[in-house]
Amino acid sequence: MMAESPRRGVPEATVGRLPGYLRALTELSETGRDSVSSDELAEKTGVRGAQVRKDLSILGSYGVRGVGYDVTRLSDQIAAELGLSQVRPVVIVGIGNLGRALASYSGLATRGFRVVGLVDNDPAVIGSVVDGLVVRPVSALDTFTELPDPVAVGVIATPTAAAQEVADLLVRHGVRSILSFAPGVLRVPADVHVRAVDLATELQILAFHEHQRELADEGQDAG
Amino acid sequence: MMAESPRRGVPEATVGRLPGYLRALTELSETGRDSVSSDELAEKTGVRGAQVRKDLSILGSYGVRGVGYDVTRLSDQIAAELGLSQVRPVVIVGIGNLGRALASYSGLATRGFRVVGLVDNDPAVIGSVVDGLVVRPVSALDTFTELPDPVAVGVIATPTAAAQEVADLLVRHGVRSILSFAPGVLRVPADVHVRAVDLATELQILAFHEHQRELADEGQDAG
DNA sequence: ATATGTGAAGACGTTCACAGCA
DNA sequence: TGCTGTGAACGTCTTCACATAT
Numbered sequence: 118m119m120a121e122s123p124r125r126g127v128p129e130a131t132v133g134r135l136p137g138y139l140r141a142l143t144e145l146s147e148t149g150r151d152s153v154s155s156d157e158l159a160e161k162t163g164v165r166g167a168q169v170r171k172d173l174s175i176l177g178s179y180g181v182r183g184v185g186y187d188v189t190r191l192s193d194q195i196a197a198e199l200g201l202s203q204v205r206p207v208v209i210v211g212i213g214n215l216g217r218a219l220a221s222y223s224g225l226a227t228r229g230f231r232v233v234g235l236v237d238n239d240p241a242v243i244g245s246v247v248d249g250l251v252v253r254p255v256s257a258l259d260t261f262t263e264l265p266d267p268v269a270v271g272v273i274a275t276p277t278a279a280a281q282e283v284a285d286l287l288v289r290h291g292v293r294s295i296l297s298f299a300p301g302v303l304r305v306p307a308d309v310h311v312r313a314v315d316l317a318t319e320l321q322i323l324a325f326h327e328h329q330r331e332l333a334d335e336g337q338d339a340g
Numbered sequence: 341m342m343a344e345s346p347r348r349g350v351p352e353a354t355v356g357r358l359p360g361y362l363r364a365l366t367e368l369s370e371t372g373r374d375s376v377s378s379d380e381l382a383e384k385t386g387v388r389g390a391q392v393r394k395d396l397s398i399l400g401s402y403g404v405r406g407v408g409y410d411v412t413r414l415s416d417q418i419a420a421e422l423g424l425s426q427v428r429p430v431v432i433v434g435i436g437n438l439g440r441a442l443a444s445y446s447g448l449a450t451r452g453f454r455v456v457g458l459v460d461n462d463p464a465v466i467g468s469v470v471d472g473l474v475v476r477p478v479s480a481l482d483t484f485t486e487l488p489d490p491v492a493v494g495v496i497a498t499p500t501a502a503a504q505e506v507a508d509l510l511v512r513h514g515v516r517s518i519l520s521f522a523p524g525v526l527r528v529p530a531d532v533h534v535r536a537v538d539l540a541t542e543l544q545i546l547a548f549h550e551h552q553r554e555l556a557d558e559g560q561d562a563g
Numbered sequence: 564a565t566a567t568g569t570g571a572a573g574a575c576g577t578t579c580a581c582a583g584c585a
Numbered sequence: 586t587g588c589t590g591t592g593a594a595c596g597t598c599t600t601c602a603c604a605t606a607t
Binding site: 323 | 362422440448452493518531533546554
């Protein structure tokens with residue numbers, strides 16, 4: 118009745134920090150370091166040492182007491198946990214400035230992904246070459262989703278008005294992970310994962326804190 | 341010694357949802373609706389009704405029992421809470437594809453912000469016009485930070501290697517809110533707020549869940 | 564001596580369930 | 586009757602503190 122594997126269900130909060138650890142470990146590896154302590158890893162990723170240890174212990178990781186963690190081994194383990202042992206193909210829909218920025222972002226290739234498709238519906242853009250790939254019409258989505266290794270992640274970089282339609286299209290083509298840069302909630306089946314990044318939301322959160330400081334300053338001046 | 345206002349310290353989780361509520365309310369307002377229930381607002385923002393009510397009660401909001409919330413009034417109240425009663429000036433550093441995408445994103449103007457400065461260090465880019473603004477050299481940052489209404493938020497859209505340097509520069513110019521699109525942790529004084537958006541991190545989190553489904557599928561086939 | 568791994572405590576966030584009001 | 590506002594229950598995440606291992 119119970120699971121027998123060393124760890125069951127990595128907490129979402131931990132999952133959110135794994136990419137940061139992985140990035141720090143990659144940097145350490147490039148500078149030739151082969152061991153790192155939880156406190157140093159914490160310092161490099163902006164969390165506390167105890168948090169790092171808890172996170173890594175959830176993965177069933179083996180550090181060495183009195184020494185630290187083996188950089189290469191831990192790196193491999195986190196990559197495996199994130200499913201990055203295989204390179205994951207990505208398709209970008211909407212090749213405006215944002216789509217272009219994403220297409221040419223080298224951080225993707227170095228961190229487990231490969232952009233295999235660029236799609237747009239603007240005839241003026243279709244056929245142009247961006248970062249070595251020809252932009253294809255939306256109708257060509259099959260090309261990328263019917264491969265033996267089908268596209269895993271769809272990125273929506275279209276105007277807001279088209280986002281839901283594109284999401285529906287991606288879902289119909291079997292894509293189960295979507296990263297959207299459009300504001301608003303996308304309606305998708307329960308087995309599809311969506312992450313949304315919204316610039317205005319981020320700025321508004323910053324504005325809130327800015328505003329709080331203003332209130333605090335006023336309070337001090339006039340209190 | 342103690343605050344007397346109706347609410348002290350809005351929880352960070354609530355702050356993170358306020359922009360979503362605001363967006364939904366703006367849409368409702370545009371379609372002429374003047375009242376909305378917590379359940380409807382919840383449905384439009386992807387949270388639960390009880391969550392909406394809890395969040396709004398923290399703001400000291402007045403809904404009407406049996407009826408719902410007044411769209412305009414609630415909208416104004418959330419905008420005020422987020423410090424959006426005044427338009428906040430934004431400067432974007434790094435005018436590549438990403439910087440351009442941000443500069444021409446209409447969602448900023450409609451949601452409380454105004455891009456007042458574009459800055460780059462590439463002579464080939466300096467002097468060009470993007471979305472009605474001339475790109476200025478980094479040395480011109482003073483132009484935007486020494487106004488009577490100084491720049492509130494700096495956006496870092498540079499390559500990774502330049503991000504920390506730009507952050508230092510922004511801080512030196514008095515900017516206390518930074519939105520960074522570069523991977524990695526920026527080192528800033530404690531009174532400066534940083535929010536980081538990293539594409540690769542988002543994709544890796546999606547990859548994790550994709551991977552989990554693969555494991556689940558295998559387990560079902562071979563279990 | 565040094566740094567991991569982890570139970571226990573504490574802080575934080577969400578959901579329930581219903582009293583209270585229109 | 587309908588929907589808000591909220592204490593209380595519940596669940597999740599973080600931090601502490603120290604036993605444990607090298």
